[in-house]
Amino acid sequence: MLVLSNVSKVYKGNIALHNISLSIPKGEIVGILGSNGAGKSTLMNIITGYISMSSGDVLIDGMNILDEPDAMKGKIGYLPDTPPLYEEMTVYEYLLFVSKVKKLAKESRENEIQSKLEKLHLIDVQHRLIKNLSKGYKQRVGIAQAILGNPPLIVLDEPTVGLDPTELRNIRKVIKELRETSLVLISSHILSEINSVASYLVIMEKGELVTAGPMDVQSDAAKNLQHKLFIRIKGDSAKIQSILKHIEGVVSIEGQPDSEKECCDFSILYNPNIDIRETLFWELSKHELPILEMNLQGNSLEELFMQTILKKKGE
Numbered sequence: 001m002l003v004l005s006n007v008s009k010v011y012k013g014n015i016a017l018h019n020i021s022l023s024i025p026k027g028e029i030v031g032i033l034g035s036n037g038a039g040k041s042t043l044m045n046i047i048t049g050y051i052s053m054s055s056g057d058v059l060i061d062g063m064n065i066l067d068e069p070d071a072m073k074g075k076i077g078y079l080p081d082t083p084p085l086y087e088e089m090t091v092y093e094y095l096l097f098v099s100k101v102k103k104l105a106k107e108s109r110e111n112e113i114q115s116k117l118e119k120l121h122l123i124d125v126q127h128r129l130i131k132n133l134s135k136g137y138k139q140r141v142g143i144a145q146a147i148l149g150n151p152p153l154i155v156l157d158e159p160t161v162g163l164d165p166t167e168l169r170n171i172r173k174v175i176k177e178l179r180e181t182s183l184v185l186i187s188s189h190i191l192s193e194i195n196s197v198a199s200y201l202v203i204m205e206k207g208e209l210v211t212a213g214p215m216d217v218q219s220d221a222a223k224n225l226q227h228k229l230f231i232r233i234k235g236d237s238a239k240i241q242s243i244l245k246h247i248e249g250v251v252s253i254e255g256q257p258d259s260e261k262e263c264c265d266f267s268i269l270y271n272p273n274i275d276i277r278e279t280l281f282w283e284l285s286k287h288e289l290p291i292l293e294m295n296l297q298g299n300s301l302e303e304l305f306m307q308t309i310l311k312k313k314g315e
Contacts, residue, residue, distance in 0.1 A: 001023065001024065001025050001026055001059075001060075001061060001062070001183070002022070002023070002024045002047070002058075002059070002060055002153060002183055002185075003022070003023045003024075003057075003058070003059040004020050004021055004022040004023075004047075004056065004057070004058055005021055005056055005057040005058075005059075006019045006020070006021055006055065006056040006057070007019070007020040007021070007043070007046060007053050007055075007056035007057070007058060008020070008053065008054050008055045008056055009039075009042055009046060009051075009053050009054050009207075010054045015207050016039055016042045016207050017039045017042055017043060017046070017053070017207045017208075018207050018208050019056075019208075020039075020043060020056070020208070020209050021209070022202070022209065022212060024183060024200060025183070026152060026182070026183045027179050027180075027183065028179065028183055028184070028199050028200040029175065029176070029178070029179050029184045029186060029197055029198050029199045029200065030183070030184065030185045030186065030198065030199075030200045030201075030202055031186055031187075031188070031194035031195075031197070031198030031200070031201050031202065031215075032044070032185060032186065032187045032202045032204065033188075033191065033194060033201065033202070033203050033204070034203060034204035034205055035205060038204040038205050038206065038207070039204050039206075039207040039208075040187050040204055041081070041157065041187070042207075043204070044155050044157055044185060044187060046058065047065075047076075047153075047155060047185070048076050048078045048155050049065050049069060049072060049073065049076070050078075050080075052066075060072060060075050060076070060152065060153050061075065061152060063075075074102060074103060074149075074151070075151050075152050075153055076151055076153045076154075076155065077145075077146035077147050077148070077149070077151040077153070077154040077155070077182075078146055078154075078155045079142045079143055079145075079146040079155070079156045079157060079159055080157050081157045081158045081161070083138055083139060083141065083142025083145075084142070084145070085130050085138060085141060085142060086130065087129065087130045087131035088129065088130075088131065089129070089130060090126065090127050090128060090129055090130070091117070091122055091125055091126045091127070091128060091130060091133075091141055092113065092117075092126040092127055094130060094141065094145070095113045095116065095117070095141075095144060095145060095148060096109065096113060098145045098148055099112060099113060099148055099149070102148060102149045102151075104148070104149050112148060112149060113148070116144040116147060116148055117144065119144075119147075119174055119177075120140040120141070120143060120144045120170075120174065121140065121167075121170060122137070122140055122141065122144060125137060135162035136162050136163050136164055136167050138162075139159070139160075139161060139162050139163060139167075140163075140167065140171070142159075143156070143159055143171065143174070147174075147178060147182075150181045150182065151182060152181075152182055152183060153182060153183050153185070154178055154182045154183070154184045154185070155184075155185045156175070156184065156185065156186045156187070157187045158187060158188055158189070159171060159175070159186060159188075160172075160188065160190070160193055172193075172196055172197055175197045176197055179199065186198065195215075198215055199214065199215050200212070200213070200214055200215060201213065201214075201215055227269070227270055227271075227272050227296065228267060228268070228269055228270075228296070228297040229267070229268045229270060229276070229277070229294065229295070229296055229297065230256070230265070230266070230267055230268075230293070230294070230295045230296075230297055231265070231266050231268060231280070231291060231293065231294045231295075232259060232260070232263055232264070232265050232291070232292045232293035232294075233263065233264050233266070233284060233289050233290070233291055233292065234262055234263050234264075234289065234290045234292055235262075235263075235264065235287075235288075235289040235290075236264075237255065237264045239287070239289070240264055240266070240284070240289060241253055241255075241266075243283055243284065243287060243289070244266065244268065244280070247276055247279055247280055247283060248274060248276070248279065249270045249271040249273075249274030249275075249276045249279075250268060250269075250270050250276060251269040251270055251271060252268070252269045253266055253267075253268050253269075254266065254267045254268075254269075260292070263292060267297075277294065
């Protein structure tokens with residue numbers, strides 16, 4: 001289990017993190033989302049012991065990372081955004097070196113290395129110099145070193161960068177399997193990546209925790225967001241907008257480019273408790289403004305993220 005209690009970080013008077021508190025059990029894949037400068041990397045660096053916190057506590061399986069730093073390093077597998085590779089080594093030599101640094105039992109090192117080579121599809125390149133590998137292969141080697149020894153906490157910063165679609169599917173599978181033995185923290189700027197592997201979601205903004213919880217709960221929250229409707233109408237834009245904005249439940253109206261000739265496209269946000277479609281149809285019909293297309297656009301993790309962040313920025 002990972003427990004954060006009032007974790008804060010201040011750089012030269014600037015608050016990078018402010019009172020972050022979380023408690024996450026083993027077996028979760030935690031997706032950490034946030035805009036640039038939200039504090040994601042700072043938080044991950046503190047959890048791994050790479051940088052110190054200004055105040056607060058971080059506990060892994062009940063052990064404080066400050067009280068027992070050497071013991072903690074054996075409990076954490078870490079892949080930073082740039083893989084920490086010694087490129088003059090072969091893949092096998094590097095993983096052997098990492099296994100020694102992690103103090104894996106001598107009798108189990110070989111089996112553990114071969115297991116990770118196979119899991120990451122690196123068997124065929126294990127005797128090649130890392131410097132001669134493609135970016136995708138280097139990324140896989142970085143993941144292999146992070147999960148070597150099956151540490152209870154695995155921290156992956158942008159683990160899918162540089163992977164082709166086939167590699168991506170394999171890495172997603174590997175990450176999902178990790179939850180059987182570990183708690184996994186994964187940061188990515190690609191929302192679809194988080195959505196495809198995470199079981200628990202953390203959203204950060206301005207160094208603060210905005211929301212956190214299981215993905216199924218977050219999916220329910222997405223359903224309760226303002227709904228979005230795309231509509232294409234034939235007629236004058238100003239006249240159409242004056243009608244739309246007076247329909248009960250409409251929150252905002254945004255014009256969309258590239259419409260058909262003599263037509264206007266709009267994206268409408270509306271209250272989830274009011275279905276505006278029937279009223280919208282009759283009001284436009286009354287003014288002889290034909291609807292050529294109307295589509296509900298389902299709420300997604302991206303919508304949840306954007307509306308949550310916009311709300312925070314407006315505070």
